[in-house]
Amino acid sequence: MRTLFLTVLLVLTAVAAPAAATEEQDLLDQLKAIPGLTVVSETQPAGYRFFVLSYSQPVDHRDPRKGTFQQRLTLLHRALDVPVVLYTGGYGLAVNPTPSRTEPTRILDANQVSVEHRFFRASRPAPADWRDLTVWQEASDEHRIVQALKTVYSGRWIQTGASKGGMTSVYHRRFYPGDVDGVVAYVAPDDAINPLDRDYDRFFSQVGSEPCRRALDTVQREALLRRDRMVPLLEADAARNGYTFTRTLGSADRSYEMTVLDTVWAFWQYSTAADCATVPPATATDEQLYAWIDAVASFGFYTDQGLEYYWPYYYQAATQLGWPDLAFAHLRGLTRYRGLYQPNSVLPAELRSRHQALPMLDVDHWVRTRSERMMFVYGENDPWSAERFTPSGLDSYLYVAPGANHGAAIAGLTEADAAAATATLRRWAGSSSALRSPGTAQLPDDDMLPDRRPGT
Structure with missing residues (x-):
């Protein structure tokens, strides 16, 4: 026998x-x-095959006569008979020799398709008509990619992304609800009515402890009170590093004020309540204050060189996505530039534009009333989580990770919420496998923390 x-x-x-x-x-x-798909390269990390791909997309999906551009994407392949996770980062796509996996990919032990957003890095049409950078156009890019790859993968699809990537996944779901079987959107803001940003001001009046909030407010006030001594520190930094201000903000003084305004936002976006102990006191020297703000918010960011990569985001924020419009009541009488804290301030003059209210109102209404199988994960102490999507009652859910910042994840939820979210995700994907399949080689984890996205 x-x-x-x-x-x-x-x-x-x-x-x-x-x-x-x-x-x-x-x-x-x-x-x-697959027509229009080019295999640029292939490597084989342990247990997987990793492809860098390029896909020919219409510059304008409504008018294919306007030509095409190449959109970059990657495929992390484990097997043909497992789910596929579509990861939309919302920005450029870093192609690393050792690819990483998002949290849903790890939970499902799935394949992963990662897409670079149009107009970022290698995925920008040339010449570029920036009017073609809309949420519907990008959703249509992703729709064509999913339809093309479904000729290879017949299993279920889950879409995910964080911050702007989470927003991007929501927009794709809104316009093409049949493409994927569920969405996990992390820390995705919902700025449905752009001027009504009381939720953000309310957040900053309640987050953390009162002593920490007071200390952070003091840093901003001191920085503006000492402007005449501290702007020369920025100008010296700019001279050493080759920074300029002429294409965007226009001067070192405007750049300095923008960075100071953004400091508290940046602190809560990436720090935790434990970091309150590092906030400098009012007695700190100019150099100490400058160094702390630089570490938290980066004086090099609001320069022509720091901003250029983010122009597509700021253009989208100005035209469709919206932005936080904060009151800064504690800084009245100390700021010089009215209306500075908004995306048109950091764009070249030729890209500045008027806001269109309808797209976000439409998406918000659809998510509230008609969306199905959508999961939203937010961080309790994350500024971007202050204005949240409200999911419908149609197999859709919202979770908040206690004490978490912009890196909130399912793993950071309470034990009960994490179990429920994981079970829901696996049900959507038709997966009954363990959280990590035994014997499967593990690639580096990707917490999906997006590129630094400032408070404008």
């Missing part, structure tokens, strides 16, 4: 090995057969 069992096992193994090899070769052939 034992001999017979071993014989059968050897036969099955011999049959399975060529079948697996054939499947892997078929994958490459199938990718190459």
Whole structure:
């Protein structure tokens, strides 16, 4: 009996090995057969195949005659019979030699398709008509990618992203609700009515402890009171590092004020309540105050060089996404530039534009009333989580990670919420596998913390 069992096992193994090899070769052939898709490179990290791809997209999905551009994406392939996670970062796509996996990808032990947002890095049409940078156009990019790759992967799809990437995943779901089987959006703001930002001001009046809030307010006030001594520190930094201000904010003084205004936002976005102990007192020297603000908010960010990569985001914020419009009541009489804290301030003159209210109102209404299988994860101490999406009652959920900042995740929820969210995600994906499949090689974790996204 034992001999017979071993014989059968050897036969099955011999049959399975060529079948697996054939499947892997078929994958490459199938990718190459997709019209408009180019396989740029392939590597094989342990347990996976990793492809860098380029896909030909219409510059304007409403008018294909305007030409095409190449959109960059990557594919982390584990197997054909497991779910696919579509990751939309909302910004450029970093192509690392060792790819990382998002939290939903790890929970499901899934394949992962990561998409670079149009107009970022390599995915910008040339010449660029910035009017084609809209939430619907990007959703249509993702729709074409999903439809193309569904010719290879027949399993269920889950979309995810954090911050602007979370917003991007919501917009895709709104315009093409049949593309994926569920969405996990992390720390995704919902600025439905742009001028009504009382939720943000309320957040800053309640977050953390009262002594910490008072200390942070004092830092901002001191920085503006000492402006005449501290702006020269920024100008010296700019001279050393080759920073300029002419294309965007216009002067070192305006850049300095913008950075000071953004300091408290940046603190809560990436720090925790434990970091309140590092806030400098009112007696700190100019150099100490400057160094702390630089570490938290970066004086190099609000320069022409620091902002250029983010122009597509700021353009979208100005035209459609909206932005936090804070009162800064504690700084009255100390600021010089009215209306500075808004995206048109940090864009070149040719990209400044008027805000369109309808797109966000439409998305907000759809999420509240018609969306299905959507999960929102927010951080209790994250400024961007102050204005949240309100999911419908149609198999959709909202969770808040206690004490978490902009890096909030399912793993940071309460034990009960984490279990519920994980079970829901696996149900959507049709997956009954363990959280991490035994024996599966593990790639680096990706907490999906987005590129630094300032408070404007």
